[in-house]
Amino acid sequence: MSKTSYIETEHVPVTLRPMIEALCRVGSKLSLRIARGPLEERLGANLGSNSDGDTQKALDVIADQAFADALRGTGVRHYASEERETIEVLDPDGEFALAIDPLDGSSNIDVNVSIGTIFSIYPAGDTAENSFLRPSDEQIAAGYLIYGPQTTLMITFGQGVLQFVRDPLDGEFKLVVETLTIPEGAREFAINASNYRHWSKPIRAYIDDCLAGVEGPRDKNFNMRWVASLVAETHRILTRGGIFLYPSDDRPGYEQGRLRMVYECAPIAMLVEQAGGQATSGCDRLLGQQAETLHARTPLIFGSADKVSRVCAYHDLPEHEVSALFGNRGLFRA
Ligand SMILES: O=P(O)(O)OC[C@H]1O[C@](O)(COP(=O)(O)O)[C@@H](O)[C@@H]1O
Ligand SMILES: [Mg+2]
Numbered sequence: 001m002s003k004t005s006y007i008e009t010e011h012v013p014v015t016l017r018p019m020i021e022a023l024c025r026v027g028s029k030l031s032l033r034i035a036r037g038p039l040e041e042r043l044g045a046n047l048g049s050n051s052d053g054d055t056q057k058a059l060d061v062i063a064d065q066a067f068a069d070a071l072r073g074t075g076v077r078h079y080a081s082e083e084r085e086t087i088e089v090l091d092p093d094g095e096f097a098l099a100i101d102p103l104d105g106s107s108n109i110d111v112n113v114s115i116g117t118i119f120s121i122y123p124a125g126d127t128a129e130n131s132f133l134r135p136s137d138e139q140i141a142a143g144y145l146i147y148g149p150q151t152t153l154m155i156t157f158g159q160g161v162l163q164f165v166r167d168p169l170d171g172e173f174k175l176v177v178e179t180l181t182i183p184e185g186a187r188e189f190a191i192n193a194s195n196y197r198h199w200s201k202p203i204r205a206y207i208d209d210c211l212a213g214v215e216g217p218r219d220k221n222f223n224m225r226w227v228a229s230l231v232a233e234t235h236r237i238l239t240r241g242g243i244f245l246y247p248s249d250d251r252p253g254y255e256q257g258r259l260r261m262v263y264e265c266a267p268i269a270m271l272v273e274q275a276g277g278q279a280t281s282g283c284d285r286l287l288g289q290q291a292e293t294l295h296a297r298t299p300l301i302f303g304s305a306d307k308v309s310r311v312c313a314y315h316d317l318p319e320h321e322v323s324a325l326f327g328n329r330g331l332f333r334a
């Protein structure tokens with residue numbers, strides 16, 4: 001007999017239930033295939049590149065097709081995916097629009113490190129483009145599934161963040177935290193430090209001051225993490241605190257960072273704000289912004305509110321002060 005419910009639905013708004021059920025059903029099945037790893041047919045095989053030039057792996061395509069198929073008949077009129085150049089109409093009379101990064105962190109597929117799925121939900125717009133190219137604070141729900149040691153769903157419907165864990169014993173996502181809040185005080189930052197030489201001065205200055213530890217203006221030591229999987233970094237920060245930065249840099253093609261506004265940054269920003277944190281594109285609140293094209297990128301900085309606003313303060317400093325020796329910047333002590 002096939003399973004009827006994949007999530008404790010009483011925590012999900014009635015109109016969104018078919019969609020969330022479908023996401024959990026596919027997430028469940030993907031988590032089983034991911035757990036089989038090399039026993040499955042080459043999930044990490046390179047298939048070429050998607051419309052935007054990113055390498056496309058077999059699991060990227062499998063996940064995208066599985067979500068699109070499962071979401072048909074659940075009220076999704078417009079479906080936008082990282083893996084598709086254009087927006088697809090699933091249910092012509094559906095009331096919702098759903099954007100998805102079907103498989104985030106694909107460089108980690110072959111190395112048994114956490115990967116995930118990120119999604120963002122809006123009321124459907126009058127055209128396919130208007131469904132997604134709109135202020136990102138018009139999202140009505142956002143979340144991610146993470147396929148790690150546990151398969152977890154983090155989701156917000158605009159009234160806090162809920163955490164569900166998939167119980168491997170019966171395959172159901174069960175509520176474990178009803179109102180998740182980002183802890184303050186963590187001393188961890190996440191950034192791809194190999195790009196240091198390409199960053200702007202404010203970003204370098206912020207990281208320099210973290211690296212200086214107890215000998216620097218922050219008077220404390222920091223730890224660094226970089227999983228190269230946005231869902232994994234987000235999950236750690238929602239659970240333990242800290243800050244994530246994927247800034248713009250001077251490499252060709254990275255003028256707006258690497259991450260995509262519609263199906264990566266906007267949903268993560270909504271989750272973070274709903275958990276009491278902040279998310280910006282450097283200085284400006286991310287949720288006040290909108291993408292100009294479906295696959296547009298944006299710099300992304302998010303995490304505990306105090307840390308994110310501190311990065312913004314470095315951007316506000318006049319150029320000569322950012323370049324000054326960190327030890328002289330009393331403003332940034334503590
Ligand atoms: O390899 P880099 O430049 O550090 O980028 C890592 C980032 O790229 C991503 O893997 C992009 O996501 P996709 O795997 O969906 O393309 C993020 O999850 C991660 O934060
Ligand atoms: Mg991604």
Ligand SMILES: [Mg+2]
Pocket residue numbers: 060082101102103104105106
């Ligand atoms: Mg992806």
